[in-house]
Amino acid sequence: MGADWQPSAPLENLRQRALLLAQVRAFFAGRGVLEVETPLLCQATVTDLHLDSLTVDHLGQRRFLQTSPEFAMKRLLAAGSGPIYQLCKAFRRDESGSRHNPEFSMLEWYRPGMDDVQLMDEVESLLRACLPGDLLPADRFVRVTYRELFQQYLHLDPFVTATDELTRRACLVAGANPSAMQLSRDGALDLLMSHAIEPQLQSPVFVTRFPASQAALARVIPDTEGDAVALRFELFVSGMEIANGYLELTDPQEQSRRFAEDNVCRAWAGLPVHPVDERLLAAMESGLPDCAGVALGFDRLMMLAVNTARIADVISFTADHA
Amino acid sequence: MATFSTNEFKPGLKVLLDGEPCSILENDYVKPGKGQAFNRVKMRNLLNGRVWERTFKSGESLEGADVMETDMSYLYTDGEFWHFMKTDGSFEQFAADQATMTDAINWLKEEETYVVTLYNGSPINVTAPNFVEIEVTETDPGLKGDTAQGGSKPATLASGAVVKVPLFVNIGDVLRVDTRTGEYQNRVR
Numbered sequence: 151m152g153a154d155w156q157p158s159a160p161l162e163n164l165r166q167r168a169l170l171l172a173q174v175r176a177f178f179a180g181r182g183v184l185e186v187e188t189p190l191l192c193q194a195t196v197t198d199l200h201l202d203s204l205t206v207d208h209l210g211q212r213r214f215l216q217t218s219p220e221f222a223m224k225r226l227l228a229a230g231s232g233p234i235y236q237l238c239k240a241f242r243r244d245e246s247g248s249r250h251n252p253e254f255s256m257l258e259w260y261r262p263g264m265d266d267v268q269l270m271d272e273v274e275s276l277l278r279a280c281l282p283g284d285l286l287p288a289d290r291f292v293r294v295t296y297r298e299l300f301q302q303y304l305h306l307d308p309f310v311t312a313t314d315e316l317t318r319r320a321c322l323v324a325g326a327n328p329s330a331m332q333l334s335r336d337g338a339l340d341l342l343m344s345h346a347i348e349p350q351l352q353s354p355v356f357v358t359r360f361p362a363s364q365a366a367l368a369r370v371i372p373d374t375e376g377d378a379v380a381l382r383f384e385l386f387v388s389g390m391e392i393a394n395g396y397l398e399l400t401d402p403q404e405q406s407r408r409f410a411e412d413n414v415c416r417a418w419a420g421l422p423v424h425p426v427d428e429r430l431l432a433a434m435e436s437g438l439p440d441c442a443g444v445a446l447g448f449d450r451l452m453m454l455a456v457n458t459a460r461i462a463d464v465i466s467f468t469a470d471h472a
Numbered sequence: 473m474a475t476f477s478t479n480e481f482k483p484g485l486k487v488l489l490d491g492e493p494c495s496i497l498e499n500d501y502v503k504p505g506k507g508q509a510f511n512r513v514k515m516r517n518l519l520n521g522r523v524w525e526r527t528f529k530s531g532e533s534l535e536g537a538d539v540m541e542t543d544m545s546y547l548y549t550d551g552e553f554w555h556f557m558k559t560d561g562s563f564e565q566f567a568a569d570q571a572t573m574t575d576a577i578n579w580l581k582e583e584e585t586y587v588v589t590l591y592n593g594s595p596i597n598v599t600a601p602n603f604v605e606i607e608v609t610e611t612d613p614g615l616k617g618d619t620a621q622g623g624s625k626p627a628t629l630a631s632g633a634v635v636k637v638p639l640f641v642n643i644g645d646v647l648r649v650d651t652r653t654g655e656y657q658n659r660v661r
Contacts, residue, residue, distance in 0.1 A: 247501025
């Protein structure tokens with residue numbers, strides 16, 4: 151064997167990575183947030199249409215490598231853990247590219263008693279505590295709703311524009327014929343967001359109030375226009391998605407309904423239908439405290455810290471060298 | 473022909489898009505954390521050379537294109553077609569028209585080897601080697617002894633191309649030229 155045994159990232163970046171891990175732990179220790187570890191190998195997994203889990207066999211049973219530690223952490227919250235955070239690996243099938251590795255590091259935390267707005271403040275504080283000052287603006291990070299963002303960059307309202315028109319705009323961006331590309335309404339919005347808007351979000355910005363169809367596990371409320379919006383936020387920096395947070399859904403009936411709906415969509419798309427995480431639902435029945443939670447891509451944070459657009463520059467060995 | 477999914481799109485792969493053969497140049501994966509995954513692909517249309525970006529939903533697939541890049545020796549032109557022969561000993565011959573010749577037409581030399589791209593068995597592109605050695609047929613007389621100083625003049629080569637050369641170059645000299653930039657490299661003899 152010759153050639154490719156060397157690390158993907160420069161050793162200097164790996165030293166900085168160790169430092170950043172220590173800074174994150176110090177940040178949470180200073181705020182009284184408990185570090186926890188939850189299983190990566192689980193009996194159930196997420197039902198999201200666009201998240202695929204890697205599976206492995208254990209004692210003749212199928213097990214899932216977690217796409218995020220969310221379900222297990224919520225069981226800890228329901229058990230009365232109080233505020234918790236976790237630094238762990240997460241796995242997502244077929245996600246590979248300049249910013250994606252199928253195995254990556256996630257920083258996820260939950261704050262009982264906080265809402266999504268307060269949690270955004272904490273995310274901002276974390277970045278200010280961990281990143282060099284010259285990387286971030288002196289002013290508070292901008293906050294803009296999903297609707298305002300599309301109005302600002304594409305002059306369209308993502309809640310009221312007809313699906314045909316959204317699809318037409320998305321295909322224009324993709325360089326494809328609308329007939330050649332079958333996009334759902336959310337697919338068209340995702341394409342516009344990731345191709346036409348995200349690259350322009352250089353200075354830190356929190357995007358808030360996503361369409362209810364993209365709520366995932368966030369609570370949904372009607373906004374002032376009367377549209378259903380998810381109390382979900384995403385942080386973008388340097389044209390890159392860094393974190394995704396929710397005012398967490400605590401209602402087990404609604405959670406159960408969303409799992410079922412996801413699985414209908416999965417079946418429709420020809421994807422495997424996953425068993426619902428009954429232990430999460432049982433924990434929610436027993437009582438998940440009102441809380442806000444956020445998942446932040448630790449590798450992405452590192453990419454900001456060393457100013458690179460390639461994930462390979464911040465992890466020891468990428469999947470193709472692992 | 474086999475089909476290829478977006479995660480198999482590697483630089484150099486030849487695929488059919490809207491009925492035309494294309495070569496993949498770059499492929500990147502773009503995915504909102506919770507959203508639809510896409511592949512943003514940069515490709516070159518092999519018929520017209522145009523380079524552009526196209527986004528696919530991850531998992532979409534394209535049919536492979538029957539494209540082969542083959543070494544061939546240049547034989548002659550009849551004014552309408554340029555004739556090449558495979559160098560693999562098969563003596564198989566192919567005729568390329570002017571549109572197919574593109575820039576290679578400036579760097580033709582008999583018995584030199586060119587890369588001829590075949591699509592469904594017909595030439596669609598001819599690429600000259602990076603460097604060719606061709607004789608000067610026309611230039612102002614050379615200045616004796618002037619091998620070091622700057623200054624240049626135009627010289628016409630046997631292939632018809634005009635290149636900038638140092639002042640000491642004479643008619644009959646054989647020059648090494650970079651076909652990608654059209655720049656003189658050195659005098660061979």
